[in-house]
Amino acid sequence: MDHSTHEHHQHHGHVQGHTTHGHAGHEDHASHGTQANPASWMMAASATLHCLTGCAIGEVLGVVIGTALGWHGAATIALAIALAFVFGYALTMRGVMRAGLSFKEALKVALAADTISIAVMEIVDNGFILAMPGAMEMGLADTRFWLILAAALAIAFVVTVPINRALISRGKGHAVVHRHHH
Numbered sequence: 001m002d003h004s005t006h007e008h009h010q011h012h013g014h015v016q017g018h019t020t021h022g023h024a025g026h027e028d029h030a031s032h033g034t035q036a037n038p039a040s041w042m043m044a045a046s047a048t049l050h051c052l053t054g055c056a057i058g059e060v061l062g063v064v065i066g067t068a069l070g071w072h073g074a075a076t077i078a079l080a081i082a083l084a085f086v087f088g089y090a091l092t093m094r095g096v097m098r099a100g101l102s103f104k105e106a107l108k109v110a111l112a113a114d115t116i117s118i119a120v121m122e123i124v125d126n127g128f129i130l131a132m133p134g135a136m137e138m139g140l141a142d143t144r145f146w147l148i149l150a151a152a153l154a155i156a157f158v159v160t161v162p163i164n165r166a167l168i169s170r171g172k173g174h175a176v177v178h179r180h181h182h
Helices: 003-010 023-031 038-068 073-098 103-131 143-169 174-178
Strands: none
Touching: 038 073, 038 103, 038 143, 038 174, 073 103, 073 174, 103 143, 103 174, 143 174
16 A cells, blocks of 8 residues: 555545545545455445435434324335435535535435435335334334334444445445545
């Protein structure tokens, strides 16, 4: 590892919740193949945490709205998933719009950066919730529901980090966002 690569790996500044690494660093990661790289794992964890934030906001809001409207099961899950995507994309768009991109450009970046990550999280966390007997019938006042949701989001995070690492190492996923923070 040359000196400039070493400095790149030690730079872990954040802009709007995104690790600020240039695209060249992501291309460098791709040349390492499957070799473990602590910086790329940290970038993947940061990107996944960003997506998890949007997913969690959307999931909770969807469940609260669905429950308040008297919806059950599939309708509440559909709303929670839709809101997870909306909030995930919105968080990314906010950051890249502050970096100077138009709404349309920011939307393209968010779609490229977050779609796979959010989709995986939603499949994993909703799959876990649906696999837990009675979880969807528990009310919002039931502590067990919130523990199941927290566990579902934690499992989704663990499953999604290696996927985000693979995407970033290939210049995709959140690597697209990082290009706009310079």
